[in-house]
Amino acid sequence: MFFHQDASFKHISIHHVGNKANDEFYILSESPLDLSGDEVLPDLLMQYFMKPFGKLTEVYRFYHPNEELELNEVYYFSKQYFSGEIDFHTYSQQVTKHLYEVSDHPKIKSGEVYVVALKDVQMEGEEHNAVGIFKSENKEAYLKVYPQQGGFQLNYEQEAININKLDKGVVIINTEEEEGYKVLVIDQTNQSEAVYWKDNFLQLRTRNDAYQQTGNLLKVYKKFVDEKLDEVFELETADKIELLNRSMNYFKSKETFDNAEFEEEVIGNPQAISLFKDFKENFEEEYDMPFQxxxxxxxxxxxxxxxxxxxxxxxxKNFHIYVHGKREYLEKGYDEEKGLNYYKLYYENES
Known part of the structure; x- marks a missing residue:
């Protein structure tokens, strides 16, 4: 888990990135922003930048298709900064210029880029230094009401930023450098062109640890039951639920996953086991995420x-049947006289 409550800013620099495809340019500030005399703004910025990361569970790492991490620009500049080879403001300028170079889709919005150096962020129980890169793309109009001469006056701010709506952000934790760091990422834009943030600018892939292994195996198995099994077996909805319940019960009751044990206790059927192996291998190849x-x-x-x-x-629209176990206590049939399907439930006690 990621906690920022005890974190603080060391430095912050602000730049502007236009859309390269639309012949817009980038603007680099000459020096970091000085917030030393302001008691309110640092807290507001911390809320704006860090709050969206509080509930994230997926951790990423930098990578490069050629398997050479140094070719990943954001990784390379981050490594230089963390090691002291370049100063913070130079780092902020370099990553901003790189962001401009990948902003080559005509629908990508221009916006401000905030680069911050953080200290005392807590990641998975340990405190580290970190850097954050954030981009604001969407502006809103805000009304301002204030008292004046026995009444109130009304004004507005046309191009203002809502601090509760971070558009894009990444936090790079200074740990596990040789594996691509621990990286958290936010992208609130849903358009297809928005993938440039994670895929082109950052070049990230999911960290393949116990959390990812567990989550991915459950996702793959659910998709297998929902989609693949119907191609070979004629399964009723209750049968699928039973298979899913067995897998969930396995993961809730065990401390470690054992592939052979899972196949025997949860799937059982040799033909279905073979199908699941093939299904899982396709996932591994497509996403480059091997299962242990x-x-x-x-x-x-x-x-x-x-x-x-x-x-x-x-x-x-009349009934919902919740099935938590005992598939054999549930029967399905068809009433020819009424022309309707039915379920028959067996139970011992009513509560």
């Missing part, structure tokens, strides 16, 4: 995925 045969189960990842493992059968 054994890994520690991360409880937070299980908790996150549990909400998507729905165990409900929806019948028209």
């Amino acid at each position: 045969a054994n890994f520690d189960i991360a409880a937070p990842a299980v908790k996150k995925m549990a909400s998507s493992y729905k165990s409900v059968i929806k019948l028209d």
Whole structure:
């Protein structure tokens, strides 16, 4: 988990990036911003920059398609800054110019770039220095009301920034340098051209640790049950729910994942096991995310995925049947006289 409550700014520099495809330019400030005499603004900026990262669980790493980390520009400049080879303001200028170079889609919005040096951020129980790069693209109009001569006066700010809406941001934690650092990223823009932030500017891929192994295995298995099994087996909704419940119960009751054990206890059917192996291998190849045969189960990842493992059968708009186990106590049939399908439930006690 990431905590910023005890963190503080060491430096902050602000620049502007235009859209290269639209023949706009970038503007670099000559020096960092001095906030030493302001008691309010640093707290507001900390809220604006850091608050959106508080609930993030996915951790990324820098990479390069050629497997040469030094070719990743943001990684390279960050490494130079953390090692003291370049000063902070030079670092902020270099990453801003790189952002400009990748802003080559005509729909990418221009905006201010804020680069900050942070100290005492807490990542997964340890304190580190970090850098943050943030971009504001969307401006809003704000009304300002203030008292004047026994009444009130009204004014407005046309091109203002909402500090509760960070458009894009990345926090680079100064740890595990040789593996590509620990990186957290925010991108609130939904348009297809917005992928430039994570894919082109930062070049990130998910860290393949216990959390990712747990979450990805659960995602792949759910997709396998929902989509692939129907191509070979005729499964009722209750059968799918039973398979999903068994997998969720496995991850909730075990401390470590064992692939052979999972296949035997959860899937069971040899043909289905073979299909799942192929399905999983396709995921590994497509996303370059290999699964380990054994890994520690991360409880937070299980908790996150549990909400998507729905165990409900929806019948028209009249009934919902929640299935948490005992698939054999649920029967499905068809009433020819009424011309309707039905479910028959068996139980011992009513509460």
